[in-house]
Amino acid sequence: MQATMMQVPLSLNHLLERAGTLFRDNTLVSRRPDKSLVTHTYGQWYRRTRALASALQRLGLKKGDRVATLCWNHHAHLECYFGIPAAGGVMHTLNLRLSPDEIGFIASDAADRFLIVDDVLLPLYRQFADAHRFERVIVFPFSGAPVPEGFDDYEALLAAADPDGFVYAPHAEDDPVAMCYTSGTTGRSKGVVYSHRSTVLHTLVASLADYWGLKGTDVVLPVTPMFHANSWGIPYGCVMMGVKMVFPGPHLHPDDLLDLMQLEPPTLALGVPTIWLTLIQTYERALTEQPGRWKLPAGMRSLVGGAAVPESLIRAFARHGIWILQGWGMTETSPVCTISYPTASLKDASEDERFRRAAMAGVPVPLVELRLRTDDGTDAPHDGQTMGEIQVRGPFITGSYHGAGSPPDKFTADGWLRTGDVATMDVLGFVRITDRTKDLIKSGGEWISSVDLENALMAHPAVAEAAVIAVPDEKWGERPLACVVFKPGQSADARALGEHLLAHGFAKWQLPDRIEVIDAIPRTSTGKFYKLELRRRYAATPSARQP
Template sequence: MQTRIIPPADNAHPCPLLIKRLLLSGSRYERTREIVYRDQVRYSYATFNERVARLANVLTTAGVRPGDTVAVMDWDSHRYLECMFAVPMIGAVLHTINVRLSPEQILYTMNHAEDRLVLVNAEFLPLYQAIAPHLTTVEKTLLLSDHPEASAELPGLVGEYESLMAEAGTRYDFPDFDENSVATTFYTTGTTGNPKGVYFTHRQLVLHTLAMASTLGSMDSVRLMGSDDVYMPITPMFHVHAWGVPYVATMLGVKQVYPGRYDPEFLVELWRREKVSFSHCVPTILQMLLGAKAAQGVDFGGWKLIIGGSALNRGLYDAAKACGIQLTAAYGMSETCPLISGAYLNEELRAGSEDERSRYRIKAGVPVPLVEAAIMNEDGTFAPADGETQGELVLRAPWLTQGYFREPEKSEALWAGGWMHTGDVATLDDMGFIDIRDRLKDVIKTGGEWISSLDLEDLISRHPAVREVAVVGVPDPQWGERPFALLVLRPDAALDARALKDHLKPFVEQGHINKWAIPSQIATVTEIPKTSVGKLDKKRIRQDVATWQAAGSTFLSTL
C-alpha cells in the first residue's frame, strides 16, 4: 500500500510513549492526594514522585543498567508502586514475581527471566534463602520490610529499602529511549509445563493505560473511576500489574490505598476508614470479602468493583448488589495486559428491564477502544456475530504480548494466523458483546453434545444454599463425560443431588440448558481449590473427584 509520510522538522521531538509520562501527570493534577499503605504509611503525590527518583538512584548506584531485569517479591504496597515506575523508567525490566507459586516454579521464573537484582520482602526470606543457591543470574538483593531497622542474611545484600532511600538523591534525570523497549515481565501458569513469560513494552503499557482510563471514566453506563475516587486494588500487583489500574490511578492523581497481604477483615476496615470507592478482584476474593465477619450487615453503597479473571455468575452478582456493591464484569488474560472488554450498557439495554441489565453486566462485555475481537472456527474461518455460534475468541490490540519470552514455538501457536488465540470458547453478538462460554479445555462433552461449565456454575449459584460452585467434566463410560458440581454451601444450609436437580428443572423448561446438563453427582466441601491468582483450579478439582470416585467416598451425592 502506498501511503504518504511527511518528514518531521529536524528539531521536532518524537516524544516516545514512556511510563515516565504517566508519572508526571498525577502530581500535576493532585499534588496533595495521598498514597496509603495499610495503617503504616501515608504520603502525597509530590512525595511519591520524589521517592521514585530516590529509588532510581538506589538502583543505579547498585549497578542496575538499562536492559537488566529487576525482580520484586512483595505484597501490595507503596514500595511496589514505586518499583512499577522507577524500574522501567531507568530502562530496566520489572519482573513481578508471583509469590504464590511453588518454590520450584519461582526459581524457574527467576532463572528464565535472567533476574539480576531482587527486592525481597522480609516475609519471604525463608523462601528466598532456600532457592538462592540455585539462582544463576542474580547478583544483588535489596531487603524490603515494614520495619526499617530490619536486617537479614541475604547473598549480595545492598541494604534495606528505606535506609537506602533516605540516603539517595531526590532528583533523577529519567532519559528518553525507544518506546518499544520492554518495561515489564511476569509468568503465567498453565495446566502443564513450566510457567510462560509474557512481556510488555513502554508503548503497550501507555496505550493500555489510556484505553483503560477512557473506559473507566468515560462510559456513562458504567462510570467506575474518576479523579475523585479512592482506589484500592484487591488483585495482586504481581498479577498483570494489578490489571494495570495503578498506572491509570497514578496518571489521574487518584488517592490510592495498598492493603499489603490480603486479610478480609482488614480489607473491610481499610474500605471503611479510607472511604474506598473503586476496586477490582476475582470472584473468589469477593466471596472471601462478603464472608468476612466485619462485612456482615454492612452497607457497601458507593463501592464499585470490576470482576475479572473468572466468570461472574448471577448468584455472586445478586449477593454483592444486596450489600450495595456495584459489580461490573470485564475480560482479559495475562497475555492481554489485561483489559479487552467491559460490560458497557448501550441505550437499548439501559431502557430494558433490571433483569436484562443484570444479565449483560455479568457478561465479558464489549471490546474497549482499539481492540478487535472475532470468533474463529477450528478451520481458521470466522463465525458470524449472531450471539449463538460458538468458537474460539481471537484478538488484536496494540498492547497484547507479542510472544512468550524465549518460547518461539509457543509464541507461534499463540499468534497463529495473525490473531492472538485466547483458548476461550465464546460468542459475539450484533451489539458487540463477548459472552465467554468456557475454556476450550473445560468444555464438557456428553453424548456428543457440548455443555458449558460456566453456564452451569451460573445457574447453580442462584440456589440460596450455594455460596460457591465449580463444575467440571468427569469421565463416564456411557456418555464420555458427565458434569460434576463441587459446592461450598452457606452456613447451616443443605443440598443434595436431587434438590439440585429440582432447582435446575425450571431452567431446562425455559431452554437455558438441556436436561442432560444436570449433574448426576455432586460433592459439598468447605473450600474449592484455587490457583495462585485465585481462579478455580479445575485441573486439581478433576483429580480430586477421580480420587473420591475411585475410593467410593460417602460425601458424594448421586441421583
C-alpha cells in the same frame, strides 16, 4: 502530503513526571503488616521513585536488566513500577502465591539480576534462593524491623541516592518496562513483556468512563495483587490521574478489607470473584450477627475479573447499592480486553436483562480486535449461540513469549493470540465465556458449558461455590461432575440441586451425574478454580448417575 504531528514517544516517565508536578499533595495510603496505616503524598512518592531509579543505576543496573519484586501491595511496590523502568530496567513481578520451585524457575527463566523483597517475605525467598542466585537482594522493611545482615536495605539505598540529579535512561517507546508470567496451570509459566507504548495505550483505554472511569477525586482500593497482571494495570491509571490509592498490604481477609473500607472508603475497588464472594457473605452475615459493625461505601464501583463472575454475586452487591463491572482479559492482553458495562443499547432493558448482560464478559474495548474461531477454521456468527475460541490482537496484546517465541498452539499464522477461552458473541457485541477449551464437556457429541452450570449452582441459596469438571463415561464419552461448597450451616441434596438447575433452563441430559461436597475448591495462584487438581482427584472415576 505528510502529517504534522510531533513524534514524541509514549513513556511511563511522562506519567511519573506528571504526578510529581501536578499532584504533589495527593495521597497514597499503605497498610502495614501490623495493620497500621502510613500515608505518603505523591510529591514524596515522586522523589522516592526517582531515588530508587538513581540507586539502581549506582548498583550497576544496565538497560534491559530485570529487577524482580516479591512484594505485597504498598507504596514501595508502586515506586518499583516506575523507578525500575526509569532507570532502564524491566520490573518483573514474582507471584508470591506460587510454589518456591515455580518461583525459582520463573526468576531463572527471566534471568532476574536484582530482587526487591518485603522483609515479611524473606522466609519465602529463602525457599527458592538456591534455585536462582540474584546479584543483589534489596529488602524493603515493610514491618519496620531492621533489615537482616547480608541484604541491601531499601530505605538506606533511597536515603543515599540523589533524586534531583537522577537522569532518565535513554529509551524508545517499544523498550520493555515490565514482565509477568502466565499462571501455567497446564504447563510451565511463560513470560509476557510489556513496553512503554503498550502500557500507556492500555492505561488510556482502560481509564475511559465506561471502564475504570477514573477521576482525580476517586479513592481506589486495589485488592488485585500487584503481581497479578500488574494489578490489571490500575496503578498506572491512578498515577496518570493523581488518584488516591489505598493499598491493603497482606490483609485480604474479608474482615480486614471491610475494616479498611470503614477507615478509607473507596469509590472504586478491584478484586477477583473469590474475594468479593467471601466479602459479601461475611458482610451479610454480620448484618444479623453484628449489626452496625460495617457499612459498604455508598456508591462504590467495583471491577471484578480473573474468573467468571456469577450473576448471583452481581445481584448480591446490587442489593447494597454497588454495581459490579465484569472484565475479561489475560496476562497476555495487559490485561483488559472486554468489559461488561451498561451500553446505550440497554437503556430501556429490563432489570433482569441488565443483570444477565452484567454476568457476561462484555464488549471488546477500543484497539482490541476480537474474533471467535470455530473448529472448522471459520469465524462464528454473532448470534449469541455459536461457540468459538476467542482470538485477539492489538497494540497491548503480546505477539510472543519471552524466550519461547510464538508457538502455533498460542498464535495463529496470521498473528492472532489464541486465548484458549471459548465464547459466544451476540448482535450487541457482548461476549459470553462458555468455558476454557480444555474444560468444555462433550457428552454424546453435544457440548456442555461447565461455566454455565457453575454460575447456576452458585445462584442456589445454600451454595457458596461450585466447580464443574468432565469425568469419563463409557456411553456418553464425558459427563459433568459438580464439586460444591455449601454456606456455613446450609446444605441441599442432589435432587434439590438438579431441580434448581432445571428451573434455570438446563435440560436433564445437561445436569451433573455426580455431586461431590467438598470443604473448599482448590485455586490457582490468581484465584481461579484449579480444575486440573479436581480432575486429578475425581476424573479417574467413571461417572455414576445419581437418582
